[in-house]
Amino acid sequence: MVRTGPRTGGVDGEILREPEVRRRLRRTRQLVGWYVVLGVLTLGAAVVLRHDPVAVNGAVWTRVIIVAATSLLMASFAAGAARGHRRAFLRLRLASGAMLVAVVVIVALPGAFPVWLRWEQAGCGVLLAGVVALVNGGRLRAAFARPGNP
DSSP states (O other): OOOOBTTTTBOOHHHHTSHHHHHHHHHHHHHHHHHHHHHHHHHHHHHHTTTOTTTSOHHHHHHHHHHHHHHHHHHHHHHHHHTTBHHHHHHHHHHHHHHHHHHHHHHHSTTSSOHHHHHHHHHHHHHHHHHHHHHTSHHHHHHHSOTTOO
């Protein structure tokens, strides 16, 4: 059971047992999990293609490392949120939104990245859009709201 109170920053354990909240948190963790898989596989692809300067340049290295790192951070945040930690939920909301914006920019900018990475980022964007929709939906936001804050 999740401890509640100002020290732990946790939500009421009863809220976490509500079927709709559990379903949405489980779906969020699944989407973030697929984001981790895609991010790590993309890092692996960059390693394999590292000798091709057209396929992997400095911008690609920067992006794939950021995606892999933030995907692991978001997995940590999603796990914390599933345990009822408000701060983890807030971090997940902020990180997923920021990464979605970055993905949209990368996919939209012509010529900034190779086509293979833009396709991968489009896949990341679909996963992140799902996460953003879930964690910004009214039910989860209400579940993680502080008492007295609607």
